[in-house]
Amino acid sequence: MASKRDAVADLAEQLIRQLETQRRLGPPAYPLTVAQLLELAESAAPPAQLEKAIGKRSFQQRVVLARAKHRDAPIALMTDLEALAGSALLLEFLLTSLRTPSNQAFSPSQLKAKTARKLQLAFQAALLRQIEQGSLPVNVGWITIHRSKKLFLLADLHRGQQRSNVPRTPTPLPQIQGRGADAPATEPVREFAERFGQAFAELDRRAGGHNFVSLVDLRAQLSMPRETFDTELQNLRRAGQYGLSAAEGRHGLTPEERAAAIMEDGTSLLYVSRKTP
Amino acid sequence: MTPSPVPSTSADPNPESSPDRLFDQIASANPFIDNRSSGPSAWDIDVANIHAKQFERLVALAREAQAERRGLGVVLWGEAGIGKSHLLARFARWAEQDKNACVIYLHNLQARPENLPRALLKSVLSVLTRGQIDRFAATLLFRLANAFMREALQYDPARTYSWQDLESGYGQLLDRLSAEEPARAALVDRTVYHVVLNFFTSAYEAREGAEDGSVAGLAVRWLGGDALDPVEARRLGLPPNRPRDEPAALADDQQIKHVLAALCRLASSRRQSFVLCFDQVDNLDTAQAAALARFLAALLDSSANLLVVLSGIQATLLQWHSTKVIQDSAWDRLAQFQIALLRSSVAEGRAIVAARLQRFFQPIAPCETLSRHVQDDPLFPLGKAWTDAFLANKAEVRPRDVLTWAREGWQREQALLRQLGGPAWLERWGMGRLAESTPQSWTPQQIQGAIDSKVAQKVAEQRVQREVEPHTLPPNAANLAGLVGALLEQWLPPDHQVEYLSAPPVGRRPAYDLIVRQRGQRRGEEPRLGLLFLATASAHSTTAALRRLVQDAHPPQQIILITDERTGLPLGRVGTRHYQELHRRGHQRFQHVQITFAEYAELDALQGTVGLARSGDLEIDLPGGQPRAVRAEEVIASHERQGRYAAAPILKAISMVLATEAPPARAALSSAAS
Numbered sequence: 001m002a003s004k005r006d007a008v009a010d011l012a013e014q015l016i017r018q019l020e021t022q023r024r025l026g027p028p029a030y031p032l033t034v035a036q037l038l039e040l041a042e043s044a045a046p047p048a049q050l051e052k053a054i055g056k057r058s059f060q061q062r063v064v065l066a067r068a069k070h071r072d073a074p075i076a077l078m079t080d081l082e083a084l085a086g087s088a089l090l091l092e093f094l095l096t097s098l099r100t101p102s103n104q105a106f107s108p109s110q111l112k113a114k115t116a117r118k119l120q121l122a123f124q125a126a127l128l129r130q131i132e133q134g135s136l137p138v139n140v141g142w143i144t145i146h147r148s149k150k151l152f153l154l155a156d157l158h159r160g161q162q163r164s165n166v167p168r169t170p171t172p173l174p175q176i177q178g179r180g181a182d183a184p185a186t187e188p189v190r191e192f193a194e195r196f197g198q199a200f201a202e203l204d205r206r207a208g209g210h211n212f213v214s215l216v217d218l219r220a221q222l223s224m225p226r227e228t229f230d231t232e233l234q235n236l237r238r239a240g241q242y243g244l245s246a247a248e249g250r251h252g253l254t255p256e257e258r259a260a261a262i263m264e265d266g267t268s269l270l271y272v273s274r275k276t277p
Numbered sequence: 278m279t280p281s282p283v284p285s286t287s288a289d290p291n292p293e294s295s296p297d298r299l300f301d302q303i304a305s306a307n308p309f310i311d312n313r314s315s316g317p318s319a320w321d322i323d324v325a326n327i328h329a330k331q332f333e334r335l336v337a338l339a340r341e342a343q344a345e346r347r348g349l350g351v352v353l354w355g356e357a358g359i360g361k362s363h364l365l366a367r368f369a370r371w372a373e374q375d376k377n378a379c380v381i382y383l384h385n386l387q388a389r390p391e392n393l394p395r396a397l398l399k400s401v402l403s404v405l406t407r408g409q410i411d412r413f414a415a416t417l418l419f420r421l422a423n424a425f426m427r428e429a430l431q432y433d434p435a436r437t438y439s440w441q442d443l444e445s446g447y448g449q450l451l452d453r454l455s456a457e458e459p460a461r462a463a464l465v466d467r468t469v470y471h472v473v474l475n476f477f478t479s480a481y482e483a484r485e486g487a488e489d490g491s492v493a494g495l496a497v498r499w500l501g502g503d504a505l506d507p508v509e510a511r512r513l514g515l516p517p518n519r520p521r522d523e524p525a526a527l528a529d530d531q532q533i534k535h536v537l538a539a540l541c542r543l544a545s546s547r548r549q550s551f552v553l554c555f556d557q558v559d560n561l562d563t564a565q566a567a568a569l570a571r572f573l574a575a576l577l578d579s580s581a582n583l584l585v586v587l588s589g590i591q592a593t594l595l596q597w598h599s600t601k602v603i604q605d606s607a608w609d610r611l612a613q614f615q616i617a618l619l620r621s622s623v624a625e626g627r628a629i630v631a632a633r634l635q636r637f638f639q640p641i642a643p644c645e646t647l648s649r650h651v652q653d654d655p656l657f658p659l660g661k662a663w664t665d666a667f668l669a670n671k672a673e674v675r676p677r678d679v680l681t682w683a684r685e686g687w688q689r690e691q692a693l694l695r696q697l698g699g700p701a702w703l704e705r706w707g708m709g710r711l712a713e714s715t716p717q718s719w720t721p722q723q724i725q726g727a728i729d730s731k732v733a734q735k736v737a738e739q740r741v742q743r744e745v746e747p748h749t750l751p752p753n754a755a756n757l758a759g760l761v762g763a764l765l766e767q768w769l770p771p772d773h774q775v776e777y778l779s780a781p782p783v784g785r786r787p788a789y790d791l792i793v794r795q796r797g798q799r800r801g802e803e804p805r806l807g808l809l810f811l812a813t814a815s816a817h818s819t820t821a822a823l824r825r826l827v828q829d830a831h832p833p834q835q836i837i838l839i840t841d842e843r844t845g846l847p848l849g850r851v852g853t854r855h856y857q858e859l860h861r862r863g864h865q866r867f868q869h870v871q872i873t874f875a876e877y878a879e880l881d882a883l884q885g886t887v888g889l890a891r892s893g894d895l896e897i898d899l900p901g902g903q904p905r906a907v908r909a910e911e912v913i914a915s916h917e918r919q920g921r922y923a924a925a926p927i928l929k930a931i932s933m934v935l936a937t938e939a940p941p942a943r944a945a946l947s948s949a950a951s
Contacts, residue, residue, distance in 0.1 A: 024613055079337050082330065211617060212591055237672035243619040244673070245356040248590055248893045248906070265678060266903050271592065273619050 011045050011053040016062055019077050025209040027274065028201055031076040031084045033093070034065065066090055066115055072097065085119055086126035088137035095140065095153050105143070105150035127151075135240040135275065138193045192232040193241075195222060200242070200274060211273045216260040218272060230262060233272075244269035296646040300699035303658055304691055308637035309630075309684035324632045327625050327676070328364050331616045335368050335586070338614055339378045342584040343550035348541075348577035349584050350611040354591035355618030357893030357906075358677030361588045362556055364618065368586075372552065378584075379417065379544045381405070384556040385885045387763060390568030391779045392755035394530045395502040397572070398537060399753050401553070402501035405540070408748030413476070413493045414484035421540065422477040424547035425450075440478065447474055454542070464579045466535035468516065472496045473539060475513055500536055501751075502527050504818040524817040530572060538580040545582040552584045559589035560888035563602045570597075574607035587611055590893060620673035627664065629676055630683050631655050646703070659686045662711035667902070677896070678904060685902025686711070719899060725918075727897040728907055732886055732915040735895060739882035740875075747874055750881055752812035752841035757872070758790040760880055761808065761839070761927055765793060767887070767913045768922040772796050773935075788825040792833065793935070805833035806934055812841040820852035827855045835934050838869045839927060841877065868930065876926035883921060887912045 018041045022030040032040075038050055045053070053059060064081045067073040074093055076084040084090055094111045108131075112124045130136045131149060142151045199221040203213045219229060236242045247253050247261050247270030261268035325332075335351070342349045355361055365382065372378035381404050388396035405418040413419050429446040430438055451470055455462040476496035483490025495513045499505055503526065505513065510525035527533050544551040553573075561569065573585050587594070594612075597603045603611070621629075634656065638647055650657040656664060667682040668674065689711070694702040719727070743750050758777075765775045774794050778787035789807035796803070811822055826836060836859070840846045846869070848856055859867045889895040890909040899905050915921075922928050 020613075024609070024615075026615060079341055082333070210591070210595060210615065212595065234672055240622065245359070245591070245620065246675075246893070248356060248592060266899070266905060273617060275619060 008052045012056045012059040031074045035071040085122035104156040105152040107148050213272050243273050245271045298641050299644050299647050307687045308633045309680050324628045339550040339584050346581035348580040351614040352612045353588040353616045358675045359618045360676050378550045380552040382554045387759035388755040389759045390564045393568050394533045394572045396756045398502045398533050403748045403751035413480035419480050421543035425543045428546040469535050469539045504815040506815050506817045524815045541580045541583045554586045556588045557892040558587045559593040560891040567602050570603040570607040574610040577610045623668050626674040626679040662709050666711050681904050682902045729915050731897045735886045736882045739885040740878045743878040752843045754810040754812040758810040788829045807833040807836045810839045812844045816847040816849040823855035836867045840871050842871050842873050870930050
């Protein structure tokens with residue numbers, strides 16, 4: 001019979017293998033939270049043993065954990081430190097875990113301070129890059145307060161319901177940026193981005209998580225006028241959130257695919273990929 | 278066309294800083310002519326920020342394979358022109374610098390599915406030895422073996438070692454390898470490692486002038502999958518064959534795998550990962566892809582310290598998986614990691630152009646006119662006007678398109694510069710106006726002409742690339758047979774069928790590699806042409822192959838024996854007798870064609886260009902700088918139209934043989950032959 005020590009080591013190894021499996025699936029299956037990892041590993045081990053396995057030095061050396069002893073913290077293999085640092089999962093975890101009823105917006109430095117030490121530099125760099133490129137997750141926004149950028153969950157934003165009678169142009173409104181400076185922050189756009197993101201994630205998951213979804217399926221899923229769809233998708237592309245690629249390959253195109261594709265510079269663009277992690 | 282010079286305007290004492298030098302430089306060449314990477318090169322113009330994350334991921338995987346002693350598979354995918362080959366070239370440069378990894382870059386494999394593993398191994402050995410047949414001490418294979426020997430000896434520079442020390446340490450290291458991973462003990466093939474040791478000692482002694490190094494040559498042949506004569510096998514210390522007078526070669530795919538696994542282990546001693554990089558893998562046919570995937574997945578299971586990179590178009594690779602061309606089990610290993618290349622931002626597109634311009638203007642960097650304009654606009658002489666015309670309103674761009682548009686913009690500026698002269702052109706440029714092109718559209722004939730010209734250019738490029746690196750196209754009968762078969766299928770009239778014959782698992786090998794038969798007549802009565810390809814230095818193998826021809830009870834009407842001049846046709850006493858007997862049948866019945874390396878490269882280039890089109894990597898530029906993809910069928914039509922098949926080596930000989938047959942429907946071949 002294996003000793004307790006061996007059992008913990010085996011459990012740690014099992015968790016690593018599970019992480020590797022998830023990595024093969026890519027986003028959104030990976031990175032994932034510790035709780036999700038434990039659930040996927042389907043281990044019958046008692047919680048104390050799981051804690052020991054996670055705390056084991058050999059395990060810690062091969063993974064990066066956003067925050068120790070926190071089941072909702074994202075985790076990834078050490079080789080994917082960069083990917084974890086730039087993931088929507090990590091940013092959302094930090095904002096969710098830091099927010100209180102009295103404070104819901106945080107500077108990059110405040111967020112950085114709450115991540116594991118080995119993740120801090122990469123996280124800060126990724127966050128600043130996303131702010132600069134306008135490629136933050138769709139449910140996160142930022143605003144400048146006293147010259148400092150503050151990030152928050154869009155769900156925490158309280159919006160007025162009454163229509164303004166003031167003409168829009170003369171007075172510049174405070175700019176709330178969630179998808180990049182180029183994207184107009186209107187309600188329909190936000191709505192499209194959310195619906196598109198959900199449809200994409202679902203279709204991608206069904207297709208095996210290769211980050212490669214056909215416009216045929218997306219158009220069918222979202223069911224909206226072609227012009228609106230194309231315009232809004234173009235906005236998401238400009239914001240660096242999604243990319244299109246050509247409908248090429250050895251097997252040719254069906255009439256349905258031809259019809260769904262977007263023509264650009266003489267090329268039929270058919271497949272959508274997510275650009276942000 | 279040679280560009281006409283721009284009239285001189287000044288008599289500057291320093292010609293490099295004169296504005297005339299700038300005008301001449303712009304008029305003389307277009308830095309955007311080449312818009313695709315065709316393999317690792319030290320001269321690539323690289324913008325490190327583009328696809329930086331993907332590059333780092335590839336590097337991390339190579340390091341992980343080495344550090345964790347694992348076999349890892351990664352697919353590098355994206356659409357054509359997105360920068361896959363470029364990224365692989367950057368990766369190869371990283372591997373070269375500081376000896377980070379041992380990267381074997383492979384493309385355009387042509388062997389039939391059952392022969393692919395051996396053809397792959399042959400190519401790997403050829404790259405590791407740069408195709409040399411002696412002086413192996415200067416090769417990468419020797420350096421890998423040397424590192425392994427040092428590990429065996431636990432090398433201490435202060436000590437002197439005898440060959441006995443090495444043999445003893447070597448045996449102990451193999452014991453340790455077997456003991457470390459009992460599950461993989463069977464993969465530590467002692468015969469393979471024994472041959473590696475003999476290779477090392479022979480190459481080492483040859484370097485010291487103590488022997489001629491011929492044993493090392495035998496080792497390289499055997500490790501590369503070639504057959505050795507029994508006497509050669511004995512010299513190499515191989516265990517005796519059953520029956521004893523048969524040639525000795527790696528027995529099967531399993532042993533081929535063992536050689537590759539051993540090479541991975543040697544690289545590990547050098548603290549390098551061993552990387553097999555397959556570029557444009559999507560231009561294989563499905564049977565080849567299936568066979569390659571099966572073999573590589575098994576290899577990954579057996580090898581520590583191996584990274585397999587498959588690069589191709591994502592849609593094709595995913596379709597191969599969904600239609601089970603690549604089985605799930607193989608897919609899980611080969612696509613364990615996925616690196617996607619997506620379109621670049623417009624800013625990145627500008628950076629690509631700026632990098633080319635910087636390299637192009639390096640020779641005239643002191644020119645004050647140039648530096649002033651570049652300071653104002655880093656994309657001079659394309660500039661803001663070009664950016665507005667080609668990049669405005671773009672959400673994202675394909676790097677190849679950006680280069681095509683830059684080429685178009687440059688051509689327009691060149692035309693205007695020649696027309697106006699330097700100072701007037703510069704003045705006009707300062708006003709921020711883009712040189713216009715005359716709007717026009719092409720007729721189908723013009724498009725066809727452009728395709729012919731592009732295909733001719735690519736065939737020439739591919740041929741030159743092989744000639745520059747002949748070790749990437751080693752003598753290999755299976756590869757040559759697959760290549761000729763593929764070209765014949767493209768070229769022969771539809772009433773002809775090309776049949777591939779392969780060795781059954783048990784029983785006699787077929788006498789021919791390919792049979793060309795004419796359809797529409799009763800089986801057994803139709804005209805047939807048998808083709809046999811030989812590229813071996815083993816006289817025993819040659820004799821066995823010729824014996825099969827001589828003893829064939831129902832030979833085709835015509836037989837062509839094709840050999841590679843680099844190996845020749847080694848004949849022993851019995852082999853000579855068979856060869857003479859075949860010749861006695863007359864020139865109408867038997868011909869021997871010896872192919873030179875240049876001819877082999879020509880055939881490879883014809884098929885390689887078809888492969889480029891299959892991978893979406895062949896495009897012409899329509900007026901206005903709009904790219905248009907050229908399909909594989911259009912390349913085949915161009916080859917036919919331009920008489921490239923009819924003029925190609927071997928194919929020409931085959932056409933002449935077929936043209937001598939009586940049946941009709943041979944007009945095309947007869948005219949080709951004449």
